[in-house]
Amino acid sequence: MPQASARPPLPPFTRESAIQKIRLAENGWNTRDPEKVSLAYTEDSWWRNRGEFVQGREAIVALLKRKWTRELDYRLVKELWAFDGARIAVRFAYEYHDDSGQWYRAYGNENWEFDEHGLMHHRHASINETPIRESERKLLWDASGPRPDDHPGLTALGF
Template identity: 55%
Template structure:
């Protein structure tokens, strides 16, 4: 059985932040196969208005997402945690095929199994078009910016 530390129950802020940072780091690779390994084989997602179930669907979903959302770069922030659940807020920036830049804002609810794999993810996301000059997320988060709060 695969274990993805830290594992629940999450009892300290440091543990919870480490889990959030690990998720941010993985998503910033834009590698659907790698990202999918952090989820249970039967993981269930609600992403915006779409339901995704299982690793194969996660890989297909992320492959399509990162074809559309080009130069995707993400930041996540711990909002709260208890036991095997977390609330996270996030922002990411990307551009579409026409070169328009977007910042996507959202919140996620996460539930983990005993091995630290995510078995449930619910995400609400809103997109705001931005000027390229207004970008503030450029690739993976540098070490010196970890644990910094996201701006509004």
């Protein structure tokens, strides 16, 4: 895949630009489009996702394709935890169901590091999930688009 152009906002991050970067990432992931999502990462980006270690955009695309084949009707919310220079720490929650109709909520933390072009070159993700009843879902918006601006974030949801 070709090198992506700069992806503002660029480091060093302020609180406001870190929050903007997080929302852009959330919106991208909520498209569930592995190729589009991969363009936010460097060509040689290194990931730890749960217990899986991948490097490079092709491996990222493959991981995301596997993920979104299993995690249906996926909806994600991310929130700033901390930032410093070219690094951002994020907490998140997402909900999905499997092919049997069982719903899950996953909770996690990510540590991100960016290059000077605003592309992420390291992503460390720790994720735990729990089964939930469909009636317990809280991430309720049309799955074909980003989280609406008026939909509550993690803190407002009590996560």
